[in-house]
Amino acid sequence: MNPLERVxxxxxxxxxYVGGLSTQLWSALCASPRVLPIxxxxxxxxxxxxxxxxxxxxxxxxxAVMSVCTxxxxxxxxxxxxxxxxxxxxxxDTVAIGFTRELGALLTAIVVSGRSGSAFSAEIGTMxxxxxxxxxxxxxxxxxxxxxAPKYVAALLVVPCLSVMSNAFxxxxxxxxxxxxxxxxxxxxxxxxxxxxELRDVLTGLLKSSVFAIIVVSVGCMxxxxxxxxxxxxxxxxxxxVVKSTFLVILADVFFTAIYYxxxxx
Amino acid sequence: MAExxxxxxxxxxxxxxxxxxxxxxxxIQRGEIMVLLGSSGCGKSTMLxxxxxxxxxxxxxxxxxxxxxxxxxxxxxxxxRRAMGVAFQEAALFNSMxxxxxxxxxxxELTTLADPVIEIMTYLKLSAVGLGDAEHRMPGELSGGMKKxxxxxxxxxxxxEILIFDEPSAGLDPIVAAGLDDLILFLKRAFxxxxxxxxxxxASAFRIAxxxxxxxxxxxxxxxxxxxxxxxxxxxxxxxLDRVPDPVGESTTVQSRLCExxxxxGASA
Numbered sequence: 001m002n003p004l005e006r007v008x009x010x011x012x013x014x015x016x017y018v019g020g021l022s023t024q025l026w027s028a029l030c031a032s033p034r035v036l037p038i039x040x041x042x043x044x045x046x047x048x049x050x051x052x053x054x055x056x057x058x059x060x061x062x063x064a065v066m067s068v069c070t071x072x073x074x075x076x077x078x079x080x081x082x083x084x085x086x087x088x089x090x091x092x093d094t095v096a097i098g099f100t101r102e103l104g105a106l107l108t109a110i111v112v113s114g115r116s117g118s119a120f121s122a123e124i125g126t127m128x129x130x131x132x133x134x135x136x137x138x139x140x141x142x143x144x145x146x147x148x149a150p151k152y153v154a155a156l157l158v159v160p161c162l163s164v165m166s167n168a169f170x171x172x173x174x175x176x177x178x179x180x181x182x183x184x185x186x187x188x189x190x191x192x193x194x195x196x197x198e199l200r201d202v203l204t205g206l207l208k209s210s211v212f213a214i215i216v217v218s219v220g221c222m223x224x225x226x227x228x229x230x231x232x233x234x235x236x237x238x239x240x241x242v243v244k245s246t247f248l249v250i251l252a253d254v255f256f257t258a259i260y261y262x263x264x265x266x
Numbered sequence: 267m268a269e270x271x272x273x274x275x276x277x278x279x280x281x282x283x284x285x286x287x288x289x290x291x292x293x294i295q296r297g298e299i300m301v302l303l304g305s306s307g308c309g310k311s312t313m314l315x316x317x318x319x320x321x322x323x324x325x326x327x328x329x330x331x332x333x334x335x336x337x338x339x340x341x342x343x344x345x346x347r348r349a350m351g352v353a354f355q356e357a358a359l360f361n362s363m364x365x366x367x368x369x370x371x372x373x374x375e376l377t378t379l380a381d382p383v384i385e386i387m388t389y390l391k392l393s394a395v396g397l398g399d400a401e402h403r404m405p406g407e408l409s410g411g412m413k414k415x416x417x418x419x420x421x422x423x424x425x426x427e428i429l430i431f432d433e434p435s436a437g438l439d440p441i442v443a444a445g446l447d448d449l450i451l452f453l454k455r456a457f458x459x460x461x462x463x464x465x466x467x468x469a470s471a472f473r474i475a476x477x478x479x480x481x482x483x484x485x486x487x488x489x490x491x492x493x494x495x496x497x498x499x500x501x502x503x504x505x506x507l508d509r510v511p512d513p514v515g516e517s518t519t520v521q522s523r524l525c526e527x528x529x530x531x532g533a534s535a
Contacts, residue, residue: 043374131358138318139372139420140347146375 021218024144024225028152031145035153047150048157055116055151056158060165063111067099067166070107071173074098079181088182092192095174100201101260104167106253109212112159113245117220120151121241124224125234133225148221152214159213160206167205208256212249219245269332271296271428271460272317277326279312279484286312288484289326296427299454299461301471304481305506310464311355313481314432317462318352319343330428348376351421355433357413359405365392365416366401372423391419394456395449411442418449422457429453431463435470447473468507472496480506 001009037045078094124147127133136143175189223241227233270293279287287309294300304310315321317328319335327334330346338346359368370388373379379387392398395415405413414434421429431450435443447470453459465471471478472492479489482502488495495503504510 041375126361130361131354131356132360134315134320135352135354135358135360135420137320138347138350138352139375140344141372141375 017222021222024148024222025152025214025218027144028148031142031149032153034145035149044145044150048154051150051154052158054119055112055155056162059111059115059162062115063108063162063166064169066107066111067104067169068173070103071095071099071170072177074103074170075174075177079177088178089184089192092171092174092178092189093196096171096193096197097201099167099170100197100205102205102253102257103170104163105205105209105212106249107170108159108163108166108209109216109249110246112155112162112213113216113220113242113249116155117216117241117245118238120217120220121223121227122234122238124148124221125227125237128225128227129230129234148217151217151221155213155217156210159216160209163205163209167202204256204260208253211252211256215248215252216245219248268296270294271331272462273327273329274313274317275327275329277313277316277328278324279309279316279321280324286484287316287323290481290484290486291326292479292486292489294460294462296460297454297458298476299450299463299474301475301478302462302464302481303466303468303471303478303506305466308481309484310466310481311432314430314462314464318350318430319347348424349426350428350430351418351424351426352430353414353417353421353432353434355436357405357417359413359416359420361405363405364401365397365403365405365408365419368405368416369401369419369423372420376424387423391423392416394422394453395419396445409442411438411445414438414446415449418446418453422453422459425457427460429459429461431461431465433465434463435465435467440469443467443470444473446470450474 034040035044035048074095075091079088079091082088082090124133127147133143133147136146171190171193175184175186175193178184178189179186220241223237223244227237272292272294274290274292277287277290278285290309290313292300292302302310302313312321316323317330319328322336328336331349333342333346335343335346359365360371363371366388369391370384373384373387377384389398389401392401395418397412397415397419400408400412400416405416408416418429418431434446434450438446450461450463451474454461461474463471463474475492477489477491478495480487480495480503487500487502488498490498496507498504498507
């Protein structure tokens with residue numbers, strides 16, 4: 001195979017992968033009403049609750065610690081520079097804007113990708129190699145509806161909430177730095193935050209986190225379904241899910257930030 | 267003769283340019299136990315996966331209850347799948363669910379029965395396979411034979427017309443395997459099901475089969491009743507029945523065989 005053919009083959013593979021993700025997402029969205037309470041199939045909403053606990057509640061401690069640490073790091077790095085110009089009060093602006101527009105959603109997506117994306121891939125990959133997915137199909141039970149749709153619904157509900165929590169922890173860490181370094185009270189720090197961020201920043205962060213949730217679930221499930229072979233293949237799928245979803249999340253983040261930059265008029 | 271409940275015609279399957287099944291045709295009549303025999307890698311499981319519509323063939327048709335499962339609508343395929351129960355080789359039980367939940371899954375998903383009715387039906391199916399007291403156990407706590415029985419209980423949960431087994435005796439000791447054979451015969455008597463059993467276990471095949479079909483290198487060698495099959499003079503069938511290994515080389519001594527494997531001269535010495 002010459003270099004041109006190799007590039008062409010990679011592009012075709014990549015397009016096929018994105019096409020597969022889109023098809024899977026569309027099928028899952030069509031099936032998602034059937035996993036909701038009242039209108040859905042009986043008991044299926046329990047799977048959504050279970051996934052919400054696994055994706056959201058269980059990830060909260062790690063997201064809290066990472067957000068607090070990142071909030072401190074950002075505040076200290078920015079504070080060291082701004083102190084030289086006597087503009088220490090702008091530390092809170094930087095932390096608040098940084099988290100609401102960017103870091104909250106990104107940190108959350110990275111944690112969810114590492115925890116849940118790999119878990120989805122391993123779970124579905126194991127189901128594939130042990131013929132459980134085949135068993136579902138032969139029982140006339142749609143694997144998309146039974147296995148994937150609850151994950152999408154749960155992730156779309158809890159990942160934006162986790163992102164908001166991440167913002168809150170990051171900002172509180174910044175406020176903590178302000179108090180330790182300059183005895184600026186929490187109330188005053190929160191005033192700086194209220195003055196610096198706009199509703200648009202929060203909504204952008206929430207939209208981003210929803211898209212990141214879709215990417216993490218899509219890639220995790222897709223890698224699981226593509227698993228062939230034995231237990232080692234399950235491990236490779238889990239690794240691949242984390243690497244690909246983190247890459248796609250950062251790619252999507254660049255895209256979002258570029259759009260935000262272009263449409264911003266002031 | 268009545269219309270067959272499963273009719274495979276000219277089934278050809280290619281994997282990466284290699285022909286795995288070559289124009290196989292087989293009719294299975296309502297109420298019979300058809301055993302599909304063949305050595306490892308001859309295409310038995312591939313044929314089974316096409317009969318249960320998990321894969322699409324390169325050419326040929328698979329009709330179940332008169333409907334071509336590769337050309338029918340999704341609704342028709344769902345109806346056909348509801349009429350089929352499949353017990354997979356590795357049982358394919360859902361490891362995160364108890365035995366009871368595994369068996370009740372198709373009842374909960376595909377019927378509108380009330381929960382107490384589902385509980386009773388689940389218990390009946392588990393009792394029918396001798397697992398009435400194991401309903402709260404997890405699949406990981408079951409032995410190989412119990413897992414296969416639980417898989418059978420799940421396969422018969424919706425009282426299917428057709429029951430399909432993939433290697434039911436594989437990996438089981440002769441006593442447990444004989445118990446599974448008894449279970450298959452009991453299910454046929456009790457529920458008048460049509461059964462397709464894919465296996466390479468001769469003892470099991472001769473015990474349960476009404477007719478035996480044999481695959482050899484992707485082609486169907488014969489479809490016959492037990493006695494005709496046992497008396498067949500076809501060299502491929504005789505090799506299978508008499509357990510004659512394929513020749514792996516021309517050497518007669520260990521030393522010459524090792525030389526042959528190493529590609530050294532004097533291999534035939």
